[in-house]
Amino acid sequence: MDLALLILTTIATAATPLVIAGLGEHVVERAGVLNLGVEGMMIMGAAVGFAGAVVLDSSFAGLLIGSLAGGAMAAVFGLFALGLATNQVATGLAVTIFGLGLVGLIGQPFVGQPRPPIGSVLFGLDAVVLASLWLAVATAYVLKRTRTGLILRGVGESHGSAHALGLPVLGMRWRAVLFGGLCAGLAGAYLSLVYTRFWSPGMTAGRGWIALALVVFAAGSVRRLVAGAYLFGAILVAQLHAQAGAIGIPSQFLSMLPYLMTIVALVVLSLAGRRGAGAAGSLGQPFVPDR
């Protein structure tokens, strides 16, 4: 019983960054924007969050600062992809490359440092895990049941029609992109402050990209997004245990698992007849209001 609970807690810890970053990108893509900068925003949150926590001697403050750092990176993305209508794929890639480089400079003094004690943030199962599930419920509610959510989805489905109806296409997209950045930053800060408990460059190891794949896998449903994130959390945990347990499979093959499983999950989704389901109609297309 205790063991089962322990395993479940570990899986939840591994899944939570994916849940949070995935929810953020889900909202962004519902609004019709494809932000491939998730990996960059996440690693920025991990580095700046960790640095903030050490400097201020508070892991809670670190989570907050990390989240804001992710938001700042999203603002950079928005400035170009929304403000100047640049190609979203290339802009997202640029944000990721820039982020991966900049964190090496920011995080340099903090390599190998211990994080400050997490204090009141932990109650057995830590608060962020619970908060991420609340965030999932709230996101699903706002998207499905509120006027804001309806406008956001409308803007994503057809920005031309939304604009013709007088809806604020770019305003809505800006809010979605910033929300996505705050989420990715928080996910990154959680990774360095709670999950690994230290900072090392490249620590996100493609989790931002897996979060992007989860959004595709979710095909428009928050419930599937959370389920997918926990499935991946389980794979990440199983991989770590198999490596520690020395079961005869070379560690490199176990490390490949999350990446290969991402592709397998998308193939399964397609075989289940949901090819391209749920993607917003205007996804990835820049919008320039004609007047």
Add this chain to the structure above:
Amino acid sequence: MIALVPRTAISRRREILTPLIAFAVAVALAALILLAMNRSLLVAVNVYLIEPLASAWGIQEVLLKATPLTLIAVGLIFAVRANRWNIGAEGQFVVGGTLGGWLAIATHGQEGVWILPAMLIAGMLGGLVYGLIPAILRNRFGISEILSSLMLVYVAELMLDFLVRGPWRDPRAFNFPKSVNFDAAATLGPIIEGGKLHWGIVLAGLAVVAATLLLGRSLFGFAVSATGEAPRAANFAGFNADRLTLAVFALSGALAGLAGIIEVSANIGQLQPSISQGYGFTAIIVAFLGRLNPVGALVAALALAVLLIGSETAQIMLKLPFDMTRAFMGLLLLCVLTGEALTRYRLVWK
């Protein structure tokens, strides 16, 4: 509020000036980062921009670095022009190096003029097949080629890591994770005896010429651009989008694989856990900085190669990690994209 107003005509001069201005702005932004980090700008300019070009040795190293960047970028130009996103060139580079390198290890101790050409072909085939995977996944299952090609980068790197630490490790290398040193028969030699400039540079030049002809003078080049710019019109014209996806991925994969085996055979001389310094990702920036034009990519590759050589000195002289260069690459791509936007739109205050 600032609004974007489309320009009615795009001037030729602006098209050429745009990447130059973008480069200058990115350098200025990087200077701000350096100032924030309390580094001397004078030393930085010298280390990054002047020193690599100040000696014959430096220029030689720049040409060597520009070779893989040019080869990969030329392939990526086809993919980007067709609006397909191959961001897994890094993985195709690694697979090309691995497969070609395997041939060198398997023939270790043998002589034969066939070995080197066979290695180059194996490298190209490796990259080609590995590049086709995302294309097939896209055509058959509708999976975003962006995600699958990137995931396969991690897989390729881990595979190489496994091979050189396991089955392909040189038993006499004192447990170092590396393969045997390649024989002379498996080494892409220098153009001039005793020099370092190897025949890969010639191959990169040939690739630029071939790509220019293919893009500007062939039906295939037209199909690529048509599919990228007006997919529906291209469809009506009878161009098969699925087949074109396969073609551009095969082409960019093969060139990345060729770059990989050239790097392994001519520069590294053995297989080791890491054979690339992110060439596959840098080449994406090269392709954009070169405005998706093969000759432009060649110029852009040379420019970025200067910085890459400079960043090696900077690690010692300025105690700046390679991350500084990577951050600059991201900034540069953002500046290039801004330049593109400003050639198409005017900014108007409203």
